[in-house]
Amino acid sequence: MEDQNLPHHTSQPPSTEDQNHCTTSDQQLQNLNLPKVLLHGPPGFSSVLQPPYSQKFHLLNPSSLPLHQFAATHPHHCATVAAVLCDGGYPLTLDMLSLLPSLRLVVTASAGTDHVDIDECRRRGIQVAGAGNLFSEDVADLAVALLIDVVMKISAADRSLRKRHVDSRAITLASKVSGKRVGIVGLGRIGLEVAHRLEALECMVSYNSRKQKPFVPYPFYSTVLELATNTNVLVLCCSLNDQTRHIINREVMLALGKGGVIVNVGRGALIDEKQLFNCLMEGEIGGAGLDVFENEPLVDEHFFSLDNVVLSPHAGFSTLDSYLAICQLLGLNLEAFFSNNPLITPVI
Ligand SMILES: O=CC(=O)O
Numbered sequence: 001m002e003d004q005n006l007p008h009h010t011s012q013p014p015s016t017e018d019q020n021h022c023t024t025s026d027q028q029l030q031n032l033n034l035p036k037v038l039l040h041g042p043p044g045f046s047s048v049l050q051p052p053y054s055q056k057f058h059l060l061n062p063s064s065l066p067l068h069q070f071a072a073t074h075p076h077h078c079a080t081v082a083a084v085l086c087d088g089g090y091p092l093t094l095d096m097l098s099l100l101p102s103l104r105l106v107v108t109a110s111a112g113t114d115h116v117d118i119d120e121c122r123r124r125g126i127q128v129a130g131a132g133n134l135f136s137e138d139v140a141d142l143a144v145a146l147l148i149d150v151v152m153k154i155s156a157a158d159r160s161l162r163k164r165h166v167d168s169r170a171i172t173l174a175s176k177v178s179g180k181r182v183g184i185v186g187l188g189r190i191g192l193e194v195a196h197r198l199e200a201l202e203c204m205v206s207y208n209s210r211k212q213k214p215f216v217p218y219p220f221y222s223t224v225l226e227l228a229t230n231t232n233v234l235v236l237c238c239s240l241n242d243q244t245r246h247i248i249n250r251e252v253m254l255a256l257g258k259g260g261v262i263v264n265v266g267r268g269a270l271i272d273e274k275q276l277f278n279c280l281m282e283g284e285i286g287g288a289g290l291d292v293f294e295n296e297p298l299v300d301e302h303f304f305s306l307d308n309v310v311l312s313p314h315a316g317f318s319t320l321d322s323y324l325a326i327c328q329l330l331g332l333n334l335e336a337f338f339s340n341n342p343l344i345t346p347v348i
Contacts, residue, residue: 031058032058034056034057034058035057035058035082035083035334035338036057036058036060036077036080036081036082036083037049037057037058037059037060037081037082037083037084037085037334038060038062038077038078038081038083038084038085038100039059039060039061039062039063039084039085039086040067040084040085040086040087040090040092041063041085041086041087041089041090041109042063042087042089042090043063043064044063045061045063045085045087046059046061046063047327048085048109048326048327048330049085049327049330049331049334050327050328050331052331053330053331053332053334053335054331056334056335056338057083057334057338060074060077060081062074067096067099068095068096068099071099071100078099078100079101079102080102081100081102081103082102082103082104082105082338083103083104083105083106083107083334083337083338084100084103084105084106084107085107085108085109085330085334086106086107086108086109086115086116087108087109087110088108088109088110088111088112088115089115089296089297089314090115091115091116092106092115092116092117093117094117094120097117097120097121097124097126103124103126104125104126104127104337105126105127105128105129105334105337106121106126106127106128106129107128107129107130107330107333107334107337108128108129108130108131108347109131109326109330110130110131110317111130111131111132111133111134111135111136111139111190111317112130112239112240112266112267113128113130113239113347114239114240114241114267116128118347118348121348122348127337127343127346127348128346128347128348129333129337129343129344129345129346129347130345130347131317131326131329131345132329132344132345133189134317134322134325134326134329134345135190135316135317135322135326136189136190136193137193138316138317138318138319138322139190139193139237139265139291139316139317140190140193140194140196140197140237140265141197142265142291142312142315142316143190143194143235143237143263143265143289143291143316144194144197144198144201146263146265146289146290146291146310146312147177147182147198147233147235147261147263147289148177148201149289149310150261150263150286150287150288150289150308150309150310151174151175151176151177151180151233151261151287152174152175152177153173153174153308155310156307156308157174159307175259177201177203178201178202178203179202179203179204180203180204180232180233181203181204181206181230181231181232181233182198182203182204182205182206182231182232182233182234182235183205183206183207183208183221183227183228183230183231183233183234183235184205184206184207184208184218184234184235184237185207185208185209185224185227185234185235185236185237185238185247185248185266185270186207186208186209186236186237186238186239186244186266187207187209187213187216187218187237188209188237188238188239190237190265191207191209191235191237191238192216194235194237195207195216195218203233205218206218206219206220206221206227206230206231207219207220207221207227208220208221208222208223208224208226208227209238224247224248224252225251225252225255228252228253228255228256228260229255229256231256231260232256232257232259232260232261233260233261233262233263234248234252234256234260234261234262234263235263235265236248236262236263236264236265236266236270236271237265237266238266238270239266239267240266240267240269240270244266244270245269245270246269246270246271246272247270247271248262248264248270248271248272248276249272249275250272250275250278250279253275253276253279253284253285254279254284256285257285258283258284258285258286259285259286260285260286261285261286261287261288261289262276262285262287262288262289263288263289263290264288264289264290264291264292265291265292265316266292267292268290268292268293268294268295268296269294270292271294273293273294273300276288277300277302277303277306280306280308280309281306286308287308287309287310288303288308288309288310289309289310289312290303290309290310290311290312291312291313291314291315291316292314293314296314297313297314299311299313329344329345332344333345
């Protein structure tokens with residue numbers, strides 16, 4: 001696979017060398033009775049499964065080959081793969097799943113599962129485990145950091161200073177974070193973490209989600225349009241599905257208004273990105289902080305020219321602490337499944 005298709009989740013820190021799928025005969029003998037686990041992620045992905053877990057499975061690592069080519073060249077392996085360990089940036093579509101007739105488990109190194117055909121997994125009785133809440137705090141921290149950066153124009157001021165525009169204060173008048181009316185779209189674990197942080201910043205939090213949450217004190221709006229109408233900032237924390245794709249359209253952006261800011265730590269396609277660019281250009285909204293993009297890992301370069309946009313490379317979960325924790329969690333999920341125990345962080 002091309003380097004440019006490498007995602008985010010588990011591509012760092014630098015990995016040990018990939019395990020080659022053409023194993024030596026000694027290894028083959030050793031592996032005979034071990035469950036076959038196919039690694040579906042960026043080069044270096046094999047390093048996410050560390051000892052002792054890596055020794056409990058027969059790992060197949062086709063990292064340089066797309067899955068369908070691996071299936072064509074190694075049909076015997078694909079016929080008996082019992083589990084797939086995948087990265088959030090690597091899709092597992094219906095077609096791909098059909099190449100793996102013995103598949104019983106998918107473990108993904110991501111909290112989001114929009115890259116996996118969950119309906120097909122459910123239909124075939126394939127269990128799925130994800131990152132659970134492991135990244136929630138990191139992602140919430142980043143969401144708030146992006147919000148503060150856009151509103152207070154920190155990155156813009158930094159760029160200005162580096163260009164020796166020493167009197168940059170004149171052109172980078174920022175606005176206050178405290179007192180902002182912030183609408184959170186999707187009040188799951190990440191959304192709640194964002195809300196708690198914003199309370200400390202004296203923002204007024206409200207939210208939209210599929211259902212009103214009786215246990216939270218924040219005002220609920222049943223549509224994103226109403227939420228946008230009543231807030232200065234939207235923070236997108238919901239998952240991507242058919243109902244939420246382009247949930248932030250031009251109408252919502254216009255409702256948010258000229259000083260409005262959008263922060264996205266969910267998935268790129270929650271926003272109609274072309275309309276976002278147009279609204280930013282036309283001054284219909286004030287700014288955006290984006291950690292996720294519609295065509296990841298590519299970023300629409302139009303955004304590079306906008307000083308009121310802060311960009312981050314889908315890095316909400318990529319602290320070293322969380323990387324170490326996800327490595328362990330992936331192994332624990334595999335081990336649980338093959339010992340007939342419940343998954344640690346089940347999705348289905
Ligand atoms: O985007 C990050 C994740 O889904 O874990």
